[in-house]
Amino acid sequence: MNKVAIITGGGSGLGQATSVRLAKEGVDIVVVDVSEKGGNETVEMVKALGVESIFIKADVSKHEEVKNYVDQTVERFGKIDYFFNNAGISGSGSYFLDSSIEEINQIVGINLLGALYGVRYVAEVMLKNGGGSIVNTASSAGVIGQDSVVTYSATKHGIVGITKSMVAEYGKNGLRVNAIAPGPTETPMVKAFYEANPEMKANATNGIPQKRLGTPDEVAELVTFLLTSKAEYINGETIRIDGGFTNTK
Numbered sequence: 001m002n003k004v005a006i007i008t009g010g011g012s013g014l015g016q017a018t019s020v021r022l023a024k025e026g027v028d029i030v031v032v033d034v035s036e037k038g039g040n041e042t043v044e045m046v047k048a049l050g051v052e053s054i055f056i057k058a059d060v061s062k063h064e065e066v067k068n069y070v071d072q073t074v075e076r077f078g079k080i081d082y083f084f085n086n087a088g089i090s091g092s093g094s095y096f097l098d099s100s101i102e103e104i105n106q107i108v109g110i111n112l113l114g115a116l117y118g119v120r121y122v123a124e125v126m127l128k129n130g131g132g133s134i135v136n137t138a139s140s141a142g143v144i145g146q147d148s149v150v151t152y153s154a155t156k157h158g159i160v161g162i163t164k165s166m167v168a169e170y171g172k173n174g175l176r177v178n179a180i181a182p183g184p185t186e187t188p189m190v191k192a193f194y195e196a197n198p199e200m201k202a203n204a205t206n207g208i209p210q211k212r213l214g215t216p217d218e219v220a221e222l223v224t225f226l227l228t229s230k231a232e233y234i235n236g237e238t239i240r241i242d243g244g245f246t247n248t249k
């Protein structure tokens with residue numbers, strides 16, 4: 001029986017690349033996204049690799065929609081082995097004191113509450129089945145301070161906290177929870193963000209020792225390693241994948 005993974009934000013960027021990478025390992029993929037177009041595109045890509053896949057439309061900031069994607073997965077596949085808790089938005093990149101309360105609520109709602117709801121419902125299913133493996137998507141902004149991303153940074157530091165504390169509570173029950181902290185990676189989200197803030201792209205590349213952005217495939221490789229049994233004794237960790245960026249700050 002194939003392993004089963006839920007990937008949120010699976011319709012684009014890191015989620016799409018990881019869906020494809022896991023499918024190459026023979027993992028069945030449940031793609032969760034607000035975007036039907038992106039979600040269905042990923043389903044077609046992974047089905048072409050010979051695994052089963054369904055798309056479930058959900059806004060992860062709505063807890064009842066999170067419960068629904070978990071329930072539907074269990075109904076269809078009977079279990080959840082892997083969870084890539086990844087859906088997120090960057091926000092506008094404006095200075096914090098120029099941010100609207102609406103924007104603050106939106107970023108926290110999707111990036112932090114969405115991730116918490118996901119872990120809440122997915123871990124419940126995993127623990128009933130003896131355990132499972134979760135990777136949460138943090139960010140460079142989750143391990144260092146950066147300007148123009150105060151709310152985003154707050155949510156991503158929160159992701160690191162969820163990761164460590166879930167292990168403190170449930171590591172003994174067979175749950176592994178890790179996080180990734182990518183630096184700027186060439187996904188549609190980042191391209192859109194840098195188009196709106198071109199001076200930040202030049203600054204970002206200059207500040208990276210390897211002088212380039214990361215690629216979604218590089219991140220997908222790390223997530224696949226962490227999710228699968230290859231990383232069986234890694235738990236509560238946040239792994240930076242940023243060309244040396246945050247370690248040289």
Ligand SMILES: NC(=O)c1ccc[n+]([C@@H]2O[C@H](COP(=O)([O-])OP(=O)(O)OC[C@H]3O[C@@H](n4cnc5c(N)ncnc54)[C@H](O)[C@@H]3O)[C@@H](O)[C@H]2O)c1
Nearest residue numbers: 009011012013014033034059060087088139184185187189
């Ligand atoms: N790309 C980077 O440089 C970078 C760096 C660090 C962290 N991240 C994080 O990686 C994750 C993925 O980002 P990406 O770069 O692949 O972006 P992306 O925009 O390419 O993909 C994000 C996906 O999430 C979906 N999504 C957005 N809001 C949603 C919601 N409320 N409910 C369900 N789905 C939703 C979008 O439709 C999209 O398909 C995010 O959490 C982001 O913060 C990205």
